[in-house]
Each structure stands twice: as C-alpha cells, then as structure tokens.
Amino acid sequence: MAGDGEPISEAEALEQLRQTDDQSRQYYAAWWLGRMRSRHPEAVPLLLAALRQRQPRDVGAGVEHNAVARNAARALGKIADGRAVSELLVVLDDDDDGLREAAARSLGELRATAAVPLLTRRLASGPDVAGAHRSDSPRLQEPCEAMLEALGTIGVAEPEILAVIKPFTGHGRPLVRSAACRALLQLTGETAWADELLQLLQHPQLQVRRAALMDLGAVGWRPALVPIQRTLAENSLKLIALRGLVEHGNGRGADSDDEAVLMAMDALL
Amino acid sequence: MTAASGDSRLAADRIRAFEQAGSAEELVVATRRLIACDDRLATVPQLVQVLGFNNPGAAVAAVDGLIALGPAAVGPLLANLDAHNYGARAWAVRALAGIGDTRGLDVLEDALATDVGPSVRRAAARGLGTLRLETLAEAERQQVRERCLGALEGGRGDGEWVVRYAVAVGLEGLALPLPRAHPHRDRAEASLEQLQDPEREDTLVVQLRAGVALKRLNNQ
Structure with a gap:
C-alpha cells in the first residue's frame, strides 16, 4: 500500500532512522515506520533508540532531537508492540509536554x-x-x-x-470537556456523557464539532448516527466517525445490523 | 439580504442577494435560495463558484442543486475544475458523480488514479459505479463500463481506507444492473471478494461494505 510522503522502502526507512546526522530524515523515517505499521524486527529497537535521543527541555537546543523522539513515540503506539511500554512510561514523566502528549496517546493505543x-x-x-x-x-x-x-x-x-x-467535564475548553466525556462514556457507558458529546456536536465552533465527531466515533456510540449525519462538518470527518460506529458499536442499537450506518456512509462519499 | 430579495423568486434577485451575502451562514441561506428560484439554470455559474468557498454547508446545497439540474450542469462543471483547490475539486467530482453523465468519465478516471486528495478519489470511485449508460449504444456501453471497471480495480490498492470503501460502493453500483455471469459482473465480484478478505484488506469497515455488496449481488 502506498504512503503519502516520498516513496521509500522499509529498508531505507530503517537506515534513515539508524543514522543520526540528519534529523529531518530520522523524523520522516520514524513517521513512515509508524504509518506503515512496520513489522520489521529492527523497527521497534530503532524507534526506542530514537526515543532515547530526547534531550532536556531547553529552548534553542534539543528541539530537533525531541521532534524525532515525538515521532518515534507516536510510531511505537501505531506499531503496538508491548516492548515499548516501559520506555513510554518514562517519557510520560518527561519535562517536554509534547513528548508526554505523544507518549500518552501511544500508551492508550497500546x-x-x-x-x-x-x-x-x-x-x-x-x-x-x-x-x-x-x-x-x-x-x-x-x-x-x-x-x-x-x-x-x-x-x-x-x-x-x-x-x-x-x-x-467542567473545563473551560470545550475540547477538554469533549475528551473527558468520551473517556467517561467509554468507561461507564452512561448515556449522560453521550448527551454532553451530542451537545458539543451543536457547538458554534467547527473545531469543537470536529472533536465531538471524533470522540463519538472512538466510542462507537450508535445512537449518535442521526446527529452525526446532521452536524455541519466535513464529510471526511463524518466518515471517520461513522466508521467508528460500525467498528466499535456501543449503546442502544449496537446489536442491530451495520447496514444502516454503512448506507449513511455511502451517502457521504 | 434586503427585504425585497427575501420575497422574490426571480433568479436575478436571488443572485444579487447571493453576491451580497456577508457571513458563512448568510451564504448557506443564499445558496439554498438559489436552487429554489424560478430559473435555476441561470444560477449555475454561482453554484459552481460556491464549491470553491470552503463552506461545507453552502457546498452541500450547491452540489444538490447541480445534481438536480443534471446534464445542463456538466459543461460548466468541467470548464471550471480548479486544479489548485482540492476541496473545490472534491465537490465538483461529487456533483459529476451524482449527475452520472458519461462526459465526466475522463475526470472521474483521472481523479481516482492520480488526485492527491482522498476526498476527491473517494467521490470519483463512487461516481464510477453510477454513470448512466442506458441511453448509450451497446458497444459504447461496454466500452465505458470496461473503463470504469479498470479504474475501480486500480483503486482497490489505494492507501486510504475511505477510497477503498468507495471502490466497494462503486463496484456494487456497476455490477447490480448486470445479468449473472456477465464478464464485467464477474470481475466486479472478484474485486469485492478481495476487499472482503481480512487477509488482503486490513480495514474492517471496508470488509463489511464489500460483504454487503456481495450479499446484494447474490440475492438478486
């Protein structure tokens, strides 16, 4: 399957990650290995080495190194290899909040x-x-x-x-509220948290509606089908959300057949 | 919008109101009013223009309007394809796909094979399954369908799941009108079987959609 960037082979990506002179090539190679979900035996050890290249937070220095480390952290989540957990746990305490963010997402995926x-x-x-x-x-x-x-x-x-x-769920930023409601809905299945997300799907800011779409999709909340169809947002994001409804169906109607959701997706293509 | 334009169904008044729309919301309303005026054909240039405004609400209304106008909208759509704005091109390809006029075939084929925007490729894949072939002579119909099928078979290897999903939808649309054992139908089914196979397709929702397509083809 073709990727989006410049076409390189897996062997080239591994080589570019191994060298340490050109960090922009390491940065791209780390992204590439994650995107392709590389199963090569050297991928995880090299990504872990790239993650250890991180430096103390220091404005002016170390920025490039940590950009490579951030991409390595993300790639390790996508490759979903349990060997990455202990190093990512250390990164979760790093001073660089961008690294903590990437580590948190990957630990979630793992x-x-x-x-x-x-x-x-x-x-x-x-x-x-x-x-x-x-x-x-x-x-x-x-x-x-x-x-x-x-x-x-x-x-x-x-x-x-x-x-x-x-x-x-009472944070001043709607995106944080959305993330909290999503987590609570996943953990408890209580409809009240879904109602909050459905409210955010009506928010005047597009960015908030997009986040609520992604969150409802991540939970797979089937009763959100019609509100998702109706909200004003790009079809591309609605399609991702509806894919989530099909693939991790939760809530009322989750045991019904998938065809209604698939037909809603067809209409958005 | 002025009170006068609010009452008039005249195309000229509604075009004027459209051109004066100041906010994103006003533009959505003005576009909806364009497609409900007394002379919709006169509003085609404005509807085509809306596709490039990065206003999804207005673009949805414009695409609906262009599809309702059918073949009359194809010429202006083809003449105004914007190579530098893939949002606009995606909407134009959607409109062409919805109209189903075979004059759009070149654009749909090219879009699925080469466009950088997944939203353009997915709209093209869907459209390649819904071209209206019934008015064509048999030989030409075979030829057009052959090209659609070839393009969809190529799209099966697309890197984006949503494009492969749309390829499954396109293959279903292409095969459903064909009699059993028609060679094009067999080829479409073979492609759908690949998309349904977890060994060859890693995205669950694509497998499920291909499965629905095969079920529908088998139940006919």
Whole structure:
C-alpha cells in the first residue's frame, strides 16, 4: 500500500532512522515506520533508540532531537508492540509536554494498564492546576486531552479513576470537556456523557464539532448516527466517525445490523 | 439580504442577494435560495463558484442543486475544475458523480488514479459505479463500463481506507444492473471478494461494505 510522503522502502526507512546526522530524515523515517505499521524486527529497537535521543527541555537546543523522539513515540503506539511500554512510561514523566502528549496517546493505543496510575496522578490536581493555561504558550500544564483519551481507551473503570476524570467535564475548553466525556462514556457507558458529546456536536465552533465527531466515533456510540449525519462538518470527518460506529458499536442499537450506518456512509462519499 | 430579495423568486434577485451575502451562514441561506428560484439554470455559474468557498454547508446545497439540474450542469462543471483547490475539486467530482453523465468519465478516471486528495478519489470511485449508460449504444456501453471497471480495480490498492470503501460502493453500483455471469459482473465480484478478505484488506469497515455488496449481488 502506498504512503503519502516520498516513496521509500522499509529498508531505507530503517537506515534513515539508524543514522543520526540528519534529523529531518530520522523524523520522516520514524513517521513512515509508524504509518506503515512496520513489522520489521529492527523497527521497534530503532524507534526506542530514537526515543532515547530526547534531550532536556531547553529552548534553542534539543528541539530537533525531541521532534524525532515525538515521532518515534507516536510510531511505537501505531506499531503496538508491548516492548515499548516501559520506555513510554518514562517519557510520560518527561519535562517536554509534547513528548508526554505523544507518549500518552501511544500508551492508550497500546492499552497499557501500567500507565493508568501515572496518568491519573498527573491529572489528579484537576482542571485548575493540571488543566491550567500556561503563561508562555496556548497549551495547558498537562496535555489533558491526550491523557483523558488514553484513560478512556485503556479502559480501567475504577471509581478513583472516574473521580479524577469527572472534574474535566467542567473545563473551560470545550475540547477538554469533549475528551473527558468520551473517556467517561467509554468507561461507564452512561448515556449522560453521550448527551454532553451530542451537545458539543451543536457547538458554534467547527473545531469543537470536529472533536465531538471524533470522540463519538472512538466510542462507537450508535445512537449518535442521526446527529452525526446532521452536524455541519466535513464529510471526511463524518466518515471517520461513522466508521467508528460500525467498528466499535456501543449503546442502544449496537446489536442491530451495520447496514444502516454503512448506507449513511455511502451517502457521504 | 434586503427585504425585497427575501420575497422574490426571480433568479436575478436571488443572485444579487447571493453576491451580497456577508457571513458563512448568510451564504448557506443564499445558496439554498438559489436552487429554489424560478430559473435555476441561470444560477449555475454561482453554484459552481460556491464549491470553491470552503463552506461545507453552502457546498452541500450547491452540489444538490447541480445534481438536480443534471446534464445542463456538466459543461460548466468541467470548464471550471480548479486544479489548485482540492476541496473545490472534491465537490465538483461529487456533483459529476451524482449527475452520472458519461462526459465526466475522463475526470472521474483521472481523479481516482492520480488526485492527491482522498476526498476527491473517494467521490470519483463512487461516481464510477453510477454513470448512466442506458441511453448509450451497446458497444459504447461496454466500452465505458470496461473503463470504469479498470479504474475501480486500480483503486482497490489505494492507501486510504475511505477510497477503498468507495471502490466497494462503486463496484456494487456497476455490477447490480448486470445479468449473472456477465464478464464485467464477474470481475466486479472478484474485486469485492478481495476487499472482503481480512487477509488482503486490513480495514474492517471496508470488509463489511464489500460483504454487503456481495450479499446484494447474490440475492438478486
């Protein structure tokens, strides 16, 4: 299957990741291996080595190194090899919040229950601390969306974990609220959280409607079929959301046949 | 919008209101009003223009309007394809796919094989299954269908799941009107079997859609 970037072979990608002189080639190679979900035996060891290339957060230096490390962290999640978990757990405590974000997403994709205590600890201070705005950038103290989504995907529904997530449903940013509702819906199946996401699907900002679409798709919330069809957003995103409804069907109507959702997808092509 | 244009169904008034629309919401309303005016043919240039505005609500309305106009919209659509705006091209290809006029075949074939935008390729794949062939002479019909089938067979190897999904939909549309054991139908079924096979297709929703297509073909 062809990729989007410049066509290189798996052997070339591995070679470009192995060399350390040209970081832009390492950056591309790490992305490529993840995108192709490489099963080559050298892929995971080389990506782990690239992840260890990260440097302490230091404006001016280390930026390039961490760009490679971030792509390596993402690729390790896509390749979904359990050997990556222990190193990604270390990265989840890195000072670079971009790296923490990539690690959280990948640990989610890896369904790494070992990440749950650390994720909940980093979020435990709640929307006012972990979710507070930074003074130096538009980002939050913690990459809350990625961490909340990871908790939902990993799927440990203990009361103390739910208690950490719930306050984020009142966060000032709708994208964080959406991520929190998505996680709670995945963990509890309670309709109230779906209702919140359906509300966000009506939000005046397109960016928020897009996030709610992706979140309903990730949960596979079948009762959202008609609201997804009606919301004002790109067909491409609606198609991704509806694919989620088919592939991980949850909620009322989940056991009905898939054909109604497939026909809704046909109409969006 | 002025009060006068709000009451008039005259194309000229509605075109004027369209040109004065200031916000994204006003543009959606003005576009919907264009397609419900007294002389829809006169609004084709504006409807084609809307496709390039990056306003999905208005574009959906414009595509619906262009499809309703049918063959009369094909010339202006082909003449205004925008090589630099793939959002606009995706909407134009969708309109051509919905109209099903064989004058769009070159564009659909080329779009599925070479376009950089997955949204353009998926619209083309769907359209290649819905061209209206009934008015053509038998020989020409075979020839057009042969080209559609070849293009869809090529699209089976696309890197994007949504394009392969649309290829399954296109193959179903192409094969359903054909009698059993027609060679084109056999080829379409063989392609659908590949798309249904977990060994050869890694996206579950594509496998399921190909399965529905095969079920429909077998139940006929």
